Amino acid sequence: MGRMKGAAEMPGAAGSVPLPEVLTDFRQESYWDQFFKASQGRPFEWYGDWVSLPKVFRELLGLRPERNPPLEILVPGCGNSRLSAAMYDAGFQKIVNVDFNKRVITEMLRLNVRARPLMRWQVMDITKMQFADNSFDVVLDKGSLDALTGEPDEPQVAAEGLLSEVKRVLKHGGKYICITLAQQHVIELLLGNFRIGWDVVVYQVQDESNDTSSALQPLLVVATNTGSVKVSPVKPCLEEVNPRAANADQMNCVVSVIEAENKLRATFEAGSVEDQEVEEDYSEYDELNPGKVRTVKLGGHYLAVVLDAKPESGPHAYKAAVFLVPRGRAHEWLFSTEEGQWEIVEAAKASRLIMVMLDTQQYPGSLAAVQDELSHVVKNFLPLHCKESKDIPYMTTDDGVHRRTVLEEIKSPITGTIKVEDVVLEGKKTSEDAASAPTQSFYRRLVFDRNPNLIQSDAVLVPYSAVAEDPQSRKQTTQQKKKKKKSKAKEPVLDIKNEVEEELRVDHSQLGNSYHAGMIAGVALITQGLEQSLSVKDPVRVMVVGLGAGLLPMFLHNHLPVDHIEVVELDGVIGDLAKRHFGFVENNRMKLHVGDGIDAVHAIGRVAKIPVKVPTVSELSENLATSHINEGSNSVKDQRLHVLIIDADAGDSSLEMSCPPKEFLDESFLAAAKVALVDEGMLVINVVSRAARAVSSAASKLQKVFEEVYELKIDEDVNRVLFALPRKCPVPNDSLISDLRSAALRLRKLCTDFSPWQHGPALEDFLQEDKLRLIPRT
Secondary structure (H helix, E strand, O other): OOOOOOOOOOHHHHOOOOOOOOOHHHHHHHHHHHHHHHOOOOOOOOOOHHHHHHHHHHHHOOOOOOOOOOOOOEEOOOOOOOOOHHHOOOOOOOOOEEEEHHHHHHHHHHHHOOOOOOOEEEEEEOOOOOOOEEEEEEEEEOOOOHHHOOOOOOOOHHHHHHHHHHHHHHHEEEEEEEOOOHHHHHHEEEEEEEEEOHHHHHHHHHOOOOOOOOOOOOOEEEEEEEEOOOOOOOOOOOOOOOOOOOHHHHHHHHHHHHHHHHHHHHHHHHHHHHHHHHOOOOHHHOOOOOOOOEEEEEEEEEEEEEEEEEOOOOOOOOOOEEEEEHHHHHHOOOOOOOHHHHHHHHHHHOOEEEEEEOOOOOOOHHHHHHHHHHHHHHHHHOHHHHOOOOOOOOEEOOOEEEEEEEEEEEEEOEEEEEEEEEEEEEEOHHHHHOOOOOEEEEEEEEEEOOEEEEEEEEEEEHHHHHOOOOOOOOOHHHHHHHHHOOOOOOOOOOOOOOOOEEEEEEEEOOOOOOOHHHHHHHHHHHHHHHHHHHHHOOOOOEEEEEOOHHHHHHHHHOOOOOOEEEEEEEEHHHHHHHHHOOOOOOOOOEEEOOOOOOHHHHHHHHOOOOOOOOOOOOOOOOHOOOOOEEEEEEEHHHHOOEEEEOOOOOOOOOOOOOOOOHHHHHHHHHHHHHHEEEEEEEEEEEEEEEOOHHHHHHHHHHOOOOEEEEEEEEEOOOOOEEEEEEEOOOOOOOHHHHHHHHHHHHHHHHHHOOOOOOOOHHHOOOOOOOOEEEOOOO
């Protein structure tokens, strides 16, 4: 955040109080209790005092104390600054000061109640203020926006809440005067929120008391509410940047942000001028036309689709709603196809849904700012009976990420850009624990830029001390710890319980992806075959095509009595990342092969010497040929698999089915897969698609080759897991669920005899009639 003026130490009887190490502390009342207690009533001026502001108020902004009626002024986040008192003494007497800290409001009221009786002091959350709309002529913010904004990579919920409230409580012609250090993410957020209907000017604060040696110095941003639908360029009233000045980098950044913002505003204004040349007739949108779809442009630049719910849908909770498609996702099947769009209409429960595509290049600001801009133009496309309604809901998708830290970003020639990131997910509070802090969960994710909204792998993170090492990997875990201790770059993350920094590790006893847990539950279909193999000491073999972060193979390795696990991954870079960040290991039971999964499956069929139609593919890659998956083995039985798992990504989110690649559903591959399995084996395929027909098509292709195909639905997910058996399951269909639950108990016993189950999935949660079914043949 940079050093704020005078912020290295704060005066107090007990000595100095340092700034918090974590910027989020600025949003905590406990920090301010400590701060105000240490200050013992003495004021602290973060960004200068009133001395620097009279000229700005009078000459530049035309704000004078003698105005009749007098100016109504709000100071959010007032703290114990003397700014309000100085303004009162200068003649601005209708001032309301608010702060969420009761201690400071009580103290400031005591100090001012006699000398300044007209000034008000209130305890209030400045992101949810209790004032009526259009209440103030001026909102004077000295550092509050900076305090609420925090780090650049944090969700800006609190800061956007403040700005939304500022716009609500200001009168027409009112001014938001923000004194800020204008760091890039702050100034971008600020300018992006005051775009349509606001005139914005950026001033330098001329104050001889300012510390000119600081790399960050206060600026004054003034946004005036014009009430129009026009977009005006930001006006910079700044001195020429002195390259030798301490704040040269700050000023160059501010100038760059303003230039980028004005380029964007120029495209907005061009669009609105173009629209004004032709008087549009919106009468066709006055009535609902069930099942009708229309594509429109909002404000000249936002592409939108207007969908009136189909006659058979309903009931509807809303007469109309707006859905904001997140930036960069408009090409996805869910948002780009009519079938996907109808799914969103159903989920939104709206009679009319206006789906707005947010273009990455056109809009770099916040969703709150988008909503503010759209409100002027969306009403043209609302049904007549709700055109003037202020209660039109705005919806979008939400991944629940509270904080995101990218650990590594690397470009692969096969996959493209790959990211490993740690995320903190904030859980929703129930009514019973509304007063408590939100729960937080920690995950490490593998994400591909080619499909950034599909999480390839989701690993649960816990402190080292919280993980009970299982006997199958204790030796390797110990070696990994030793290596980590030698590493220069540790990954300190906030501990969930103790709120102290402790190094976290991936917990391989948990499966972060629900569909992985569903795959494990589906093994109950072949429990009898596994029991037979284990009883005669036949090796149990599993192949996983598609490594991801290696979480599923590691769970199989640690918790299932599997003798050999072969993992096939096309991209060697992914293998390196899985080892480096997710704790994936190779040993005598588990091997990673960099190569084509289709080739690997055909290789097993060739070893088995069973005729199968082999497609024209490249020869088995060298590392596969030299491994123990090769055609020179004399042990046919050992090469065939009990379980073959296909968990591969198609690499194109615009496809109707993004997993698996279509080649894994070709009849030639499925025939090879059947040959590669023992008679009691099973093919498992992760299918990712919102289109029911895509899942149905995949199942039909499997049914052409396999005796039985089962479908498992995953709650709150677009994944479906298909299980294909070479021969019929010994469990009769009329008692399928009850018998599978019994089989799951036996499977669990096999696993716990092998290794502690720890945080393994509750298999019975997936073996339910509304989730797992045998797909009938048509």
